[in-house]
Amino acid sequence: MLSRELLPIPMTPGGRLDINSGVARMSGKIWATLWKNDLRSPSTAVLIVHPASNFIGHYALEELAARGVAAVGLATRYVGNDSALIMENCLLDIGAAIRHLRELGYQRVVLVGNSGGGGLAALYQAQAENPTITHTPAGDPVDLAGTGLIPADKIVMAMAHPGRAVVYTEGLDPAITDEQRPFDRDASLDMFDPANGPAYGEEFVERYRLAQIDRNRRITAWASEQIEALRGYVRESAGEKVAPDDLPFVVHGTAADPRFLDLTLDPSDRRAGTLWGSPWAANFRPASLGHLTSLRSWLSQWSYDHSRANAYVALPEVQAPVMVIYGSADCAAFPSHARTMYEAVAHDRRELVEIKGADHYFQGRPDLARIMCDHIAEWSK
Template sequence: MAGIVREFVGLPSPLVGRAGAGGHPCQGVYHRPAGAAPTTAFIAAHYNVDFSEHYLAEHLAARGHGFLGWNTRFRGAEAYFLLDHALAEIGVGVRWLRERAGVERVVLLGNSGGGSLMAAYQSQAVEPNVTPVAGMRPVAAIEDLPAGDLFVALAAHSGRPEVLTNWMDPSVTDEADPLSVDPELDPFDPANGPPYSPEFQARYRAAQRARNERVTDRVLERLDALRGTRARDRLFNVHRTWADLRMIDPSIEPSDRRPNRCYQGEPAKANYGVFGIGALCTLRTWLSMWSLRTSQCAAAPHLARVAVPSLVIHATADEGVFDSDARAVLGAISAEDKRLELVRDGHYLPESRPLAADLIDGWIRER
């Protein structure tokens, strides 16, 4: 878009040094209108996805705001993610906006998986609660994070452990064999559905949670076995994570989404492919990000500490975030000033970006 200035921002991390090739750990692109210094700016970050050129950055800059699409050192490196480290590096971006860009109000934009991450940031900033994962040292830099002034949850998931568990294929009988299957729980066996009976859905959801707990048990056992060895951690795979029944059966939580679709296309094919959330983990990353028992990346506890004005935007044709997810996010936010808006589009808003930008801009200007 004409009239938009884009500034590359590369900054040190309080935890690690620059890469050997010279890159800063914390990087992003600041978008702003030419000839103006915005008083309000957004910052958006994700667990893994590169948000430096976020799809709303230019649209919001064109409406007079700043937008820092921000990356921690875990962009493209989800397998090594540690929540407390990421929060410290998001804080680097927030401080840059206040101290270098001259911004008076910072809006935390939690998009997609970044919804729970930015909620965790605000939660830690106002009431420190995040602790190190097993065997790691405390991170001093998260004890004094600058808080955001407003919060926007855009097509936001309910948290990393919840979304992985909801998408897990519980018919896996052997974690080392991606083809292993219990036919009684196989979502792609026509004998089971779709449509899926309420009884099957209940068994399936319970089995998904049980699979997550089994992985956690195995991770804790492996970490314990590493004590006294030369290794402190190890890698492992999690197979088949595109099997939320709602993706396959549109009669479960009806919406505007296309039936039998997920973010990777047809669920049956995606589920047996090699691209999936949580597909590669370290033991400690599993505990930090994906485990129902130990992860601090669940949104609800953090949203309960979000008391600033908050806007939730739900895409009604989203292939992976459902109406119940959006309403749960809204309900968990403690702010009295909070609103839910609906946009009829898919997860990345391919047709509705100007509309979403108008919604957010209008909401910001009302405050």
Template sequence: MTDNKKKFTTSPILIAFKEENQSRDTYGGGVANIVLQGMHMRRPDATNDTILVFMHPTATLDTLPLPRELARIGVPVLCCGSRYPHNDSALIMEKVLVDLGHYIKYARERLGYKNVVLAGWSGGASLSVYYQAQAENPTVIATPSGEPVDLSGLQPADAIMQMAAHSARARIMTESMDASIRNELNPDDKDPKFDIYDEKNGPRAPYEAGFVEEYRNEQVARNRRITTWAFETLERLKKNGGPDQERCFVTHGTMADPRWLDPSIDPNERIAGQCYLGVPAVVNNGPIGLARFATLRSWLSQWSIDESKANTALQGPGVTVPAIVIANAADDCCPPSHTDTIFQSLGGPKEKHIISGANHYYIGQRDQLNFTIETIITWLKNTRMLKGIPD
């Protein structure tokens, strides 16, 4: 006989609000109307002590193993979709902070939870750090492209989790940029010195330290060239057509990190020749590559290595609540150097754990998933976020 108490329910959450005087960057619903869709997952016998709030800038996480397993064992979970579901081409990180603020308010005032823990997984990690830093001490009053944003009313969370995380979307993407591309309008115009996917004449792994340093410098230089172009183009468009003018564009070659071919660079237990999105050489110019489609404003907010404020190295010192950092040892998305940056940056009490053998998603890894769950539960109890879970 099945114990229904151990089944969790998944209830849709719908949050709607208005933002006046905003240019529309999502499809449908009118200029001022913002609609958010989330999923509340909990067992009927779970307490209202604490809820874990998962939010990724563009993904909805309710189908992944970790949040579902947490809900199944009796820890309530809220998986939050931003106003940019499954499409980050026009995403503004500062607007996603506003969205997350509405979910946290909803969790406390409508769902009745006492404690809210930000569960930052993967790309949601730097988002949650950015949110918490601004909720504790708001300093950002505009997006990197200069549009005003009001972050003064964000409710801070009570604790924060960083799991299988990178320290910034702009950093992980920059470290993935194809340094061989010389012409943004023609991805076939390449510097052979840096073409790591040229199997006949290109550099071969393992790479010398001097080559990696030069490659990294060229990646940053390429990111900065795009950023300069974005600012110049925005300024020209504003002069010619008004303040709300935009430009959409493609960034070619954004999965060419030497780490994926040479596991001795930033080493962990990952397998050489693959990444979390598949075969790196295929993803490099495929439709799902990082930052493949963007607007000028979105590039500056999300992907610019110098201008994006969603950066844990920048925001982390402002986070004073308890934090746990969990790294997956076989992660082929978020490497150890990012884990180190996150842990060193956070300003409050913190602890770090490494899950041996775990890949980015815990797909097919029940043992690693269970160990991660146990680690999270122990931390929640030690920080008094959670008194216990149902039997």
């Protein structure tokens, strides 16, 4: 018989005020849902993570619990709001969850990074095995070594891309040259201009990819300059001198990956389009990826050069076994993402699994979601 339990997990302080809700801050807790089969008394917990998505109701939890493991969906302190998200604090949240599961008596923990959780899970495992990070990219202290992160026994990249900064840059619209005027566009770098495609030529794609990185780096340089400039805005308040340490800003054009329209690029079984509908509309739609951020969050979460949650970089440092699962019809995590993550693992305790016909969320195909759960449950043994 399956049962569900809400887990209150003590939250490790992050050192800065980056959560709007006073209720959430003062509770000192993050939350997770645990599903298990009470007739089996599982000794292994499978923990599914993402930086900001609410995985308390994750579609795989019941299916995994039915296969004999305890299945846990985590909500980090940034659940539902990634505008001020600091990836290093998400590591603290995963560490707190794994510690809590150990204290509950689970002998083994398998860490599953789903979707945008892939880069985060890889970074967590690398830092738990060998902690090196002492500060965020903005320079704020974060003592991962002193926190005592507990490594997972195995990790899974499930329908995952390598990290938010990587996939964000792959979708960053290089036709935008003025950050305040998204519709004043450089036609030579506009994937939505019919003169360029689809299909897109090799020379165009090469220029396009370099221009995407250049735009990311321009925003990064600007954000770093603004953080430094804020130190000069000192005012006296309640008898002490204070200065703002962060600012929000808007980024337009974040769903402009040529693969969304040209199926010959990174070929797979996917349909043209994005997770948020038409690429042109999704490119500007607030609900799509990373339009509102803060200076410090940009460096930690979206910066191509500074964000550490990059599975391509973290996985070579991971000693634990690694499974990479991808769907052949996924329009968000592409086959090249999966293969490159698999190849990044530096040992032979690894496995690459393709689920034929599966899109990012297994829409209309619960049978394929069950196949993923079969693989994860078997891998967890």
